[in-house]
Amino acid sequence: MTPAGLWSRIGLGALLATVLPLALDIPAPTDLHVPAPLALTVGIAGGLALYSISAHRRPVPRAIGPIKTTFLVGWAIVEEILWRWLLLGGLALRVPLGVAFAGATAAFALAHSHGRRSHLVAGATFGGLYLLTGELWAPVGAHVAYNLLVAGSLSPVRAEMRPG
Numbered sequence: 001m002t003p004a005g006l007w008s009r010i011g012l013g014a015l016l017a018t019v020l021p022l023a024l025d026i027p028a029p030t031d032l033h034v035p036a037p038l039a040l041t042v043g044i045a046g047g048l049a050l051y052s053i054s055a056h057r058r059p060v061p062r063a064i065g066p067i068k069t070t071f072l073v074g075w076a077i078v079e080e081i082l083w084r085w086l087l088l089g090g091l092a093l094r095v096p097l098g099v100a101f102a103g104a105t106a107a108f109a110l111a112h113s114h115g116r117r118s119h120l121v122a123g124a125t126f127g128g129l130y131l132l133t134g135e136l137w138a139p140v141g142a143h144v145a146y147n148l149l150v151a152g153s154l155s156p157v158r159a160e161m162r163p164g
Helices: 003-023 036-054 066-092 097-111 116-133 137-153 156-161
Strands: none
Touching: 003 066, 036 116, 036 137, 066 097, 066 116, 066 137, 097 116, 116 137
16 A cells, blocks of 8 residues: 555545544444443453464564554554444444454454455454443453554564554
8 A cells, every 4th residue: 555545545434433423423333332441441351461462473562652652542443433333333233243343353354455364353352342341442452452462563664564
């Protein structure tokens, strides 16, 4: 992907994640509603567990810079609004919940050009946390924790080649 293509994708994603929640009313796909602080805590724990399971043969994560951290946090929020709230939640209004979950998970994996198997597992984890808690804070916390750990474990050269 060219730099212009990447920035176009980032800009469009951020715009959609900002505007769509103001324009659409999509309820959580389950009746469960864990308090937001608990959902965030569960999500962070889920992201740490996901990384721990997938981290064999990776170096110990190191700190990453504030610009990269800010980008990864922001992009994880954008992706969770689009993939879990909009796609999973929107599909769940029209098809059985299991079909919505499978469709959103598969679409998330297919949208990533590298590591589709790991993105399938990550998407299932993030979606499962959304269904488990009924709060978007859970997959946001998991996605942020996972992305920061993965970025911290990449070599500086590879980390520059793979945004978010």
